[in-house]
Amino acid sequence: MSIIEERRTEVRAQEITYQIAVATRTDDDRAEPTPRVMITLEAGGPGGEPVAEGSLDLDVAVAATVADLVADGLLSATGAGRGPRRRSAGRPAQQGRPWNEELDAELENRWIAGESVAEIASYFERTPGGIRARLPRVGCDPENPGCYLPVPPSRRTDLDGAEPS
Template identity: 60%
Template sequence: MTIIQEHRTEVRSGDIQYQVAVITRTEGGEPDRVTVTIGGERPDGEPVAEGRLDLDVASVATVAELLGTSLRTFAGAGGRRRSRSRPARQGQPWSDEMDAELEARWLDGESVADLARHFARTPGGIRARLPRVGCDPEHPGNHLPTPPSLRDEEEGAA
């Protein structure tokens, strides 16, 4: 048995009427394809928008985000704009090995920019991580100083 689910939306903006139809077809189980049809026309019948997308169900969310972001950016209505692509490991957790390597490279005098490229992170991500591994992000090649409240008597008297 084939089941068809359909969602239609019509919106008027000024003198233009827009229509969007989203149709899924199910053959026995879960839907596997989605068809999106869009149209828009002026009162005289001249089309201002027309098209059709046939999508695999698994790609619907990605395509929806891509279209939304792309169209908002094109229209100048915002959307996230990035001049460059994100570094590959931005936002991912750091391992103990990576922390140790970050500390060693910082103490060897590598710059924040070099470390960002090496670890596929942003410079801001590197500067934020350095204090967590005991390094002073304001002074390349140095550890953070031990705060006076944590220094033992001998170290404080020296």
């Protein structure tokens, strides 16, 4: 066995001190060495008494999946997990996702065509607040449906097309 990388950390949560070690290694005794991850946990109470100990030996390919299962499934099943998820079931599917030029153009077209914030939010699967926040970025006035934002005085040109001096 050859250790490729090892990380150790100590975390204190409430009255418990957790010592976690994560080591990436290969099994040199195999014909083809495969990368593995060894996770070791020890936890002690306020008086130093052990409250948890154990280790996992995982193939690198499944380490992320196992971490998600532990964080989401096992800990929440005991009631001692991370608590309720912040993402609610009623949250729009695209909320928080990045916008692109195509979506921005569609947003602008729908706003100028006179659609309401609620209609646009439903179409894009985003919140009304997210739509109102995005409108100025595409040049639309969120306070005046169907309108563009006015050109600021510093960017206006006179009738001849020359910029102000």
